Amino acid sequence: MRFLIRWAKKLSKHFFPRETPAEKEAREFQGIIRGALREWEEARNYFEQVEDDELVDYAVYAVCAAEKKYVYLYKRAKNQGFLATIPDMYMDLISMGG
Secondary structure, rough: EEEHHHHHHHHHHOOOOOHHHHHHHHHHHHHHHHHHHHHHHHHHHHHHHHHOHHHHHHHHHHHHHHHHHHHHHHHHHHHOOOOOOOOOOOOOOOHHHH
């Protein structure tokens, strides 16, 4: 039984190599950036759909805050060399008029 467990562990290491700490950090950071992008897109959608004049100020604030958060994280990723794993979503949104 122990032999099978050891054999399975060795086999899993061969077929499913563990990611390095740098790869893990890049993957986690990519998830954070994608979440920030999703927040920005949701804020923009809310702004486009808001009809109550009293909520327009909040919608503008939410869009600006979400954009600043995404841009900050994008620049941080660029400085840390994570852009190879992160598509240039910021530039795509800017070119669309975001």
